[in-house]
Amino acid sequence: MSELMGVFLENIVPQNMVLIYFLGVLLSIAETEGVRTTLFKGVKYSLGLFFAVIIGVIVAESLPLALEFLHPWIFLLTALGAVFIFQLIGDLKGEFYGIPRLFLPLVPIVGVQYLLMDRGLSFDVMVISALANSIGFYLGFILTGTIKEQIMISETDDIYKFAPALLISLGVLSMAVMGFGFLY
Amino acid sequence: MEKFNNMFEQVVLLGIIPILGGSRNLTTAVITTVILILTAIVLRLLSRLLNQDSLAGAHWVLFLAVGISLSYIAYLFSAFLYPQVYQHSGMYLLLIGISPLTYYGCKLNVSFADLWKRFNIFFLTIVAVSFFRELIGFGSILGRSFFEVGFAPLSSFQGAPGAFIILGTIWLIFRWIISANLLNESMLKIEEGTEIE
Numbered sequence: 001m002s003e004l005m006g007v008f009l010e011n012i013v014p015q016n017m018v019l020i021y022f023l024g025v026l027l028s029i030a031e032t033e034g035v036r037t038t039l040f041k042g043v044k045y046s047l048g049l050f051f052a053v054i055i056g057v058i059v060a061e062s063l064p065l066a067l068e069f070l071h072p073w074i075f076l077l078t079a080l081g082a083v084f085i086f087q088l089i090g091d092l093k094g095e096f097y098g099i100p101r102l103f104l105p106l107v108p109i110v111g112v113q114y115l116l117m118d119r120g121l122s123f124d125v126m127v128i129s130a131l132a133n134s135i136g137f138y139l140g141f142i143l144t145g146t147i148k149e150q151i152m153i154s155e156t157d158d159i160y161k162f163a164p165a166l167l168i169s170l171g172v173l174s175m176a177v178m179g180f181g182f183l184y
Numbered sequence: 185m186e187k188f189n190n191m192f193e194q195v196v197l198l199g200i201i202p203i204l205g206g207s208r209n210l211t212t213a214v215i216t217t218v219i220l221i222l223t224a225i226v227l228r229l230l231s232r233l234l235n236q237d238s239l240a241g242a243h244w245v246l247f248l249a250v251g252i253s254l255s256y257i258a259y260l261f262s263a264f265l266y267p268q269v270y271q272h273s274g275m276y277l278l279l280i281g282i283s284p285l286t287y288y289g290c291k292l293n294v295s296f297a298d299l300w301k302r303f304n305i306f307f308l309t310i311v312a313v314s315f316f317r318e319l320i321g322f323g324s325i326l327g328r329s330f331f332e333v334g335f336a337p338l339s340s341f342q343g344a345p346g347a348f349i350i351l352g353t354i355w356l357i358f359r360w361i362i363s364a365n366l367l368n369e370s371m372l373k374i375e376e377g378t379e380i381e
Contacts, residue, residue: 020344021275022204026284029197072256072278076248079282097194098291098375099284100244106282107201110252114275158188159363163197164355171348175340 004128011132014181018140019174023111027104028144029166030096038145042138044091049109050134052082056113057126071117072110079109108137143173190372191298192358195305196351199285203310204347205276210326212273213314215266217307219258219277224286227251228299231290247290248282255281293375301371312354317346 018024027045032038056078060071083102086092092101112133116126147169151161196203199220206216227247236243259278263270270277280286285306289299318324321341323331331337340346361367 022201022344022347025204026197026200029200069256072252072281073249076252076282080245080248096284097198099198099288102244103282103284103287106248107279110282111275111279114278118275159356159359162188163193164352164359167348167352167355171345171352174343174348175345178340178343178345 004125007125008128008132011129012136012139013177016136016140016174016177017108017112017115017133018137018144019170019177021111021115023108024137024140025144025170027108028141029148029163030101030104031091032141032145032148034149035142035146038142041091042141042145044086044089045105045141046134046138048082048086048105049112049137050130052078052109053112053116053130053133054127055081056109057116057130060113060117071114075110075113076106078113079106082109144170188359188362189374190362190369191302191374192305192309192372193355194374195285195302196309196355198288199283199306200351201283202276202280202285203306203313203351204344205279206273207310207314207317207347207351208273208342209318209322210311210314211266212269213310215262215269216273216277216280217303217310219255219262220280220283220286220306221303223251223254223258223280224289224299224303226254227287228289228296231292236292243290244287247287251286252278252281255279255286291375298375309351309354313347313350316350317341320350321346 014020018028031041031045056075059078060074063070063074080102083092083105086105087102092104094101096104112130115133116129119129121129144166147166148162151165154161156165202216202220207213227250230250231243231247234243234246239246255278258280259270259274262274262277285302288294288302289296315325318326319330320338321343323329323335323337338346341350362369
């Protein structure tokens with residue numbers, strides 16, 4: 001297996017940004033409904049994540065060492081740019097538990113940029129990692145949507161519905177993906 | 185599901201990233217809570233000084249810029265003061281600056297008493313999660329081991345699976361308590377007009 005392929009697979013499964021780093025958890029919980037809508041919505045968010053991360057990391061890396069302290073603001077600006085585009089196409093409108101939905105994708109976008117900058121990757125490995133993280137996010141997003149739909153149609157008591165059962169299911173899935181760590 | 189629309193669910197959902205990421209052990213949990221509370225209070229003060237109407241919706245962007253600056257300062261301090269916490273959970277300290285819960289106090293219809301109630305819920309939840317993660321995952325509490333030499337802790341509880349499963353279980357226990365009417369629900373009532381999923 002080539003190094004790039006190894007990095008690609010590693011970022012999708014054993015270092016999945018939803019199941020291992022928690023970065024996409026809130027967005028996945030808040031924005032998923034049924035599986036059908038999730039499939040399309042997930043593509044939009046994954047593409048937004050991919051391009052925002054690439055742009056943010058390239059801009060941050062182009063800065064001289066003396067301006068390294070600007071990285072968090074650059075990450076935030078690129079994330080806000082992605083949010084602006086999501087809102088232009090009609091997503092992330094309204095509120096979630098009293099907070100504007102524009103907050104939801106900020107954590108995954110800023111978090112992945114931070115992770116990639118922290119690893120100090122070369123350009124090709126960074127692009128592959130960003131792509132793999134986006135695919136990993138898409139998988140996590142669809143899995144969350146699927147679990148939510150199954151929970152909603154089940155005849156269990158209301159106590160078990162929505163988040164508690166969802167979190168425990170994500171925990172079991174997370175344990176499963178950690179098991180693939182030995183492969184890379 | 186209406187009966188579960190309460191402050192606990194709101195706090196855990198809005199603060200899910202700091203709770204999951206900052207609960208590796210008790211020390212990390214306390215540091216995460218302190219940073220979140222300080223950041224949220226400064227942002228609340230700022231929100232009361234500004235005329236939010238004149239900014240026409242752009243006030244959130246301004247608050248975000250200030251919020252991430254404050255959490256970045258806290259992140260750098262943690263690298264200096266608590267290198268162990270920085271090494272394992274540094275990213276989550278930085279992300280406090282963009283977590284939705286940090287900004288809840290900036291809303292004009294939220295009183296300081298209600299905000300403080302949310303901080304308490306956040307603190308109790310993150311401490312409970314970190315207590316069980318440290319105990320089951322590392323076999324220790326505050327770094328002190330309680331088990332004999334040779335005891336092998338459940339290492340998966342050190343990471344993401346432990347955080348998800350323990351938080352899910354605590355949530356479930358809380359819902360049982362609410363369903364059994366062991367807690368006065370009016371204590372956890374959220375503000376009028378707050379949209380609930």
